[in-house]
Every structure is written in C-alpha cells, then in structure tokens.
Amino acid sequence: MTYKSDIEIARDAQKKPIQEIGDRLGIPSEHLLPYGHDKAKIGQTFINDVQDRPDGKLILVTAINPTPAGEGKTTTTVGLGDGLNRIGKKAMICIREASLGPNFGMKGGAAGGGYAQVVPMEEMNLHFTGDFHAITSAHSLLSAMIDNHIYWGNLSKIDTRRVTWRRVVDMNDRSLRQITSSLGGAANGYPREDGFDITVASEVMAILCLAKDLKDLEKRLGDMIVAYRTDKTPVFCRDIKAEGAMTVLLKDAMQPNLVQTLENNPAFVHGGPFANIAHGCNSVIATTTALKLADYVVTEAGFGADLGAEKFMDIKCRKAGLKPDAVVIVATVRAMKMNGGVAKDDLGTENVQAVKDGCLNLGRHIENMKKFGVPALVGINHFVTDTDAEVQAVIDYCASLGVEAVLNKHWAEGGAGIEETAQKVVALCDGGSANYAPLYGDDLPLAAKIETVCREIYRADGVVMDNKVLSQLKDWEEQGYGHLPVCMAKTQYSFSTDPDQRGAPTGFDIPVREVRLSAGAGFVVVVCGEIMTMPGLPRKPAAESIHLNEDGLIEGLF
Known part of the structure; x- marks a missing residue:
C-alpha cells in the first residue's frame, strides 16, 4: 500500500x-x-x-x-x-x-x-x-551591547574572562561552539573566548516561554546574568540597559x-x-x-x-x-x-x-x-x-x-x-483523582534537587559533581538563588547519560559537567555527560534533500 x-x-x-x-x-x-x-x-x-x-x-x-x-x-x-x-x-x-x-x-x-x-x-x-528570528535578534542585540559596553570604558567593570553570555543562531553548526571574538585590532574591541548555542537553548527563549506578560518579560530579561566582575559579583542585563530594547524586539x-x-x-x-x-x-x-x-x-x-x-x-x-x-x-x-x-x-x-x-x-x-x-x-x-x-x-x-x-x-x-x-x-x-505536586520543594538545596531528579527519575546510583560545581551551587544559594528549580541538560535517548543504554538501565552514575544560572528564566541548568547546547549536523543532513521542484513546491521537508 x-x-x-x-x-x-x-x-x-x-x-x-x-x-x-x-x-x-x-x-x-x-x-x-x-x-x-x-x-x-x-x-x-x-x-x-x-x-x-x-x-x-x-x-x-x-x-x-x-x-x-x-x-x-x-x-x-x-x-x-x-x-x-x-x-x-x-x-x-x-x-x-x-x-x-x-x-x-x-x-x-x-x-x-x-x-x-x-x-x-x-x-x-x-x-x-518570525518568533524565532525575533528571539535570535533580541539575544544578538544583548551580545552586541555587552561587547560595546566593554569597548566604551566598561563602566560595569566586567571581567572579560568571565562573560557568560554566549551568542546564538537557529542552526546546527558545531564549528561555532567555541570561538574567539573581536579579532582584528583595537578598532574591533577586546578579543575574548566566545561561543554559540542554538537559539532554542537561549535563556531569552526560556523567558519568553515562562513570562506571563510584557512587563514580566522585561523584568526577567533585566534579571539575566551576562558576566561577572573580578570580585565575582554578577553583571545583569539591566546593568547593560538592554532589556527595554530587547522587549521591543520581542513584543509581537x-x-x-x-x-x-x-x-x-x-x-x-x-x-x-x-x-x-x-x-x-x-x-x-x-x-x-x-x-x-x-x-x-x-x-x-x-x-x-x-x-x-x-x-x-x-x-x-x-x-x-x-x-x-x-x-x-x-x-x-x-x-x-x-x-x-x-x-x-x-x-x-x-x-x-x-x-x-x-x-x-x-x-x-x-x-x-x-x-x-x-x-x-x-x-x-x-x-x-x-x-x-x-x-x-x-x-x-x-x-x-x-x-x-x-x-x-x-x-x-x-x-x-x-x-x-x-x-x-x-x-x-x-474523575478528580489528580493531586499534582512537584518532585521536590523549593527549599531543598540545589545539589539535593539535582540528586533527587537523578535518583528518582533516572534511577541513577549517584551523582558525580566536582568541587567546582558544588562551590558554584553554594555561591548561588548565598546570592539568593537557592529556591530555583533545576533544568537538566542530558541526552534524550537514555535514562543514563549514555545514549546507547536503552531500556531501563541500572548501575550508573550521572556526571555533572557544569552548571549555568538562568536567573531571568528562573532555573539552574545542569549540563550532564556529553550533551551539547549547540547540536551538529549528521553525516547526511536533511538539508541535502530539501529543494523546490519545478512547480515551486518544497520537496524533502517531510
């Protein structure tokens, strides 16, 4: 048939x-x-x-x-x-x-x-x-304003080694995962390590999907942490004065x-x-x-x-x-x-x-x-x-x-x-039998929230977090972010971090590679195993088969 x-x-x-x-x-x-x-x-x-x-x-x-x-x-x-x-x-x-x-x-x-x-x-x-284009543009505006802020005197005293705001593009492009920006001399700014995520991993995307109205959107955008100073205090989007213009781009x-x-x-x-x-x-x-x-x-x-x-x-x-x-x-x-x-x-x-x-x-x-x-x-x-x-x-x-x-x-x-x-x-x-409750309470420490998800949902034996991760979580708790939920970044193919372990694997630990604070969205991203926030294209990408036929219709999309 x-x-x-x-x-x-x-x-x-x-x-x-x-x-x-x-x-x-x-x-x-x-x-x-x-x-x-x-x-x-x-x-x-x-x-x-x-x-x-x-x-x-x-x-x-x-x-x-x-x-x-x-x-x-x-x-x-x-x-x-x-x-x-x-x-x-x-x-x-x-x-x-x-x-x-x-x-x-x-x-x-x-x-x-x-x-x-x-x-x-x-x-x-x-x-x-055009929603995703607007999100990419708003994110890119902030990226430009951060480097411009540094270029014109750096009033917020941003430590250029600690700029946490990465760039985005809505395409799978592994070559952009880690880059160096602002090369080419003094006229182009201060060279620093940089990188791209895919637009759907942007905190701006998360905020747009969690905000209840434009006022809430603007506040959340302003609350985003974009960098740290040499004394490790955070620099917010509102310090760069970008949240208003970003909201304008995201209005529709x-x-x-x-x-x-x-x-x-x-x-x-x-x-x-x-x-x-x-x-x-x-x-x-x-x-x-x-x-x-x-x-x-x-x-x-x-x-x-x-x-x-x-x-x-x-x-x-x-x-x-x-x-x-x-x-x-x-x-x-x-x-x-x-x-x-x-x-x-x-x-x-x-x-x-x-x-x-x-x-x-x-x-x-x-x-x-x-x-x-x-x-x-x-x-x-x-x-x-x-x-x-x-x-x-x-x-x-x-x-x-x-x-x-x-x-x-x-x-x-x-x-x-x-x-x-x-x-x-x-x-x-x-039937009225629903009695929804989240898996963990707001007051649980961040490390304990991570362990709860890993043990209760993934059924891991344990969670591997080095001192750097634990120290970062503790710092965020002291800064008032301990009540936030955790957002696990992990392979979708397995309960474990090994995509080849199908079924219901047991006897594994969850390695936490790094943690990222999404203060505007209101959660802590926990990067586990080898998961990438910028995917790559496969050996034979679908794009090779997508084209317009003689009638001007799209072929190869699905």
Whole structure:
C-alpha cells in the first residue's frame, strides 16, 4: 500500500480562514493579527480580558525515550485534540514551534504527522511568524551591547574572562561552539573566548516561554546574568540597559500563534525551548490562555518523560501555577522492540518477547509520572507492522502496573482513530483523582534537587559533581538563588547519560559537567555527560534533500 507523505497530506488540507477558527474560541476578528489567511497572533488586550474565566482541564502528552523507530508524541497530541472535538468536547492543543536547525539536520518537524497534523505545515517548520528570528535578534542585540559596553570604558567593570553570555543562531553548526571574538585590532574591541548555542537553548527563549506578560518579560530579561566582575559579583542585563530594547524586539513574538489542525480544530503553536538542553515546553501565555478558551487543553512536553515531562511538572507548572489533570504516555510496539534489543531493520518481524523486554522503559516512565500525583494512561501509536500479539503484550504489561493502554490509529484515521483514548482521558480529567505536586520543594538545596531528579527519575546510583560545581551551587544559594528549580541538560535517548543504554538501565552514575544560572528564566541548568547546547549536523543532513521542484513546491521537508 502506498501512503501519502506528511507534506502531501498537509497540502490537501481544506483549511478554513483563521477568523473562523478564532470565532470558535470566541476571539473577535479585531483581536486577531493575521499572518496571511491561515495563521494569526492573539492580541494582548483579549488575553487580559479573559483572565477571570474558569480554567479548563489540562492534559499532558509525553512519551518513552525516543528511538530511531519513532514514537509520535506530537502526532498523538494533535490526534487527541481532534478526537476530543469529535466526541463533542470543546478542546484545543498547545504545542511548540519548530527549530530550523533540527529541520535541516535529522529530527524532523514539529507539526505532527499523517492525518493528525497542524497546518500550514511547511510554514510552521520554516519561518512561521518570525518568533524565532525575533528571539535570535533580541539575544544578538544583548551580545552586541555587552561587547560595546566593554569597548566604551566598561563602566560595569566586567571581567572579560568571565562573560557568560554566549551568542546564538537557529542552526546546527558545531564549528561555532567555541570561538574567539573581536579579532582584528583595537578598532574591533577586546578579543575574548566566545561561543554559540542554538537559539532554542537561549535563556531569552526560556523567558519568553515562562513570562506571563510584557512587563514580566522585561523584568526577567533585566534579571539575566551576562558576566561577572573580578570580585565575582554578577553583571545583569539591566546593568547593560538592554532589556527595554530587547522587549521591543520581542513584543509581537510574545503573542501566541493561532493555527488549525487538518480537522479545522484550533491550535496554539508558540515558543520552542529544547527539552534536552532547555525546559522543553510551549509558552505559559499560550497554555494559560487556552485554558480560558477551551474545556480541555492538550499540550506536550519534549522528548521522553524523563526530560520533558519532568521539566513540565517541576518548572513550567511550578512557575505558572498549572495543575495538570491527566497524562498520556505515548509508546509504540516498534520502539518497545528496539528497547528490547531488536535492530531497526528487523522491527517488521513479530517478536513478542522483545516487546515485553522493551516495556521496562515504558514501565519506568509510568512509575515516574505517578510520583507527580497525576493519573496516566498509555497511548499506543499504531504502525501497520504491529501484530495483535505485540499490541496485547503492551496492554497486558501496562495493566500489571495498574494503567490502561489504548491502541490509537490517528496517524491513518485522524481524530476518528483516537476516540476511545479521548473518552478515557475525559474520564481521568473528570474523575478528580489528580493531586499534582512537584518532585521536590523549593527549599531543598540545589545539589539535593539535582540528586533527587537523578535518583528518582533516572534511577541513577549517584551523582558525580566536582568541587567546582558544588562551590558554584553554594555561591548561588548565598546570592539568593537557592529556591530555583533545576533544568537538566542530558541526552534524550537514555535514562543514563549514555545514549546507547536503552531500556531501563541500572548501575550508573550521572556526571555533572557544569552548571549555568538562568536567573531571568528562573532555573539552574545542569549540563550532564556529553550533551551539547549547540547540536551538529549528521553525516547526511536533511538539508541535502530539501529543494523546490519545478512547480515551486518544497520537496524533502517531510
């Protein structure tokens, strides 16, 4: 059987004018800022006017650790939103925007897949409404103003050896990870070590996704630490006087983007911090606004539950006062077999025992989600090669842990293929059993917070932190930052820091390479193992296959 590609399906979509989608949510056309006919931003005045409304139910979609076999977390998020609307519920979805770097590298897009997609797919995976460009520009403005401040007398007495603010670009470019800037003589400034991260790892991105309004955004930007003096006291963005201009650049980017699914259901697509090197959730302003406009809001957290869901619970929900009502953990038979030791080329052959062996990875995620007090179910994302016996093995395993698992066919059938899960999610939400609580309290020391995540979520035997890391954490506590949550930067492919350790590994430690204070965003980034905050392109990047055909249409995107 021949299947249409995602991009072919997206091009056949019967999209409705964005004003009609807004009307379904009760958004008057005058509060929509259109970007063409099929996408728009929501005006801040309207967002302010709906804050006194009651909140809908919040559903988190997360997943097992990603494998080359594919899991379909975003596809499930979109499909579940469509499924909820099909059973008569007023529902919408909230997902992140796509980063250009991974699109041209190997990860792929962020619009779902098959018949569970958000459109316009091509624009969403490329420039969209320009939010990421605005974030890159605001970040780059601060970079320029720091070096300019040093050049014109350095009134803040910045130690040029201790400038912590790195540059960003929204592309995978390993050659920029470590550079030397300001070469070329006195006219170009003072040479110093420098480097680039990918835009989605920028603290500006994290702040935009956690700020509740423009005033909060400006304050958080001003609170960012950009460097230290020789006496090791911090220099803030507000000392450089950059936060006002940065806020101007981010004014439009702060507004959530409204688009639609293939079934013409509303979706907010806004913000996009990476889940393995940042906190991996869409913006707070999009989620909280959606909760005022719909009875059920489906959102997702990046990568596996050990990264994205943990950060959603411990960072986003804590900071925004959110209380999720249900969790859907996405798994596939193919990924279970790969976690059970089957090679990718052999995944099409039935192997029930490998499925059972691989379910240990899923089981650990189920146990972890229970620790946050939110009821969960497992959504099995169907592939045509799945056999009944393999699917039943996953269902039986989940039942042994007291969790229901449901087979979903939204990729092939859209919302109609996930109605059963939609019904069960509604029952979980309305059952009132959710009792959300973060994994650790604010008052726990920073090192203890790191150890708690590593032991409770990753199941590590211990955490390796040298004296430099421990001393840095202690200094931040003395400076008043000890109450902040921790944001773990770690490989997404394993509970450990070794990406090749699939399944549910035991008997390992988590090495902490460095820690970074994101004072504006309000968390401490903990860099573990060999994770990079600037990814590189693979040997054969997707960009090699992306081009315009004779009709001017994009080929090779997905």
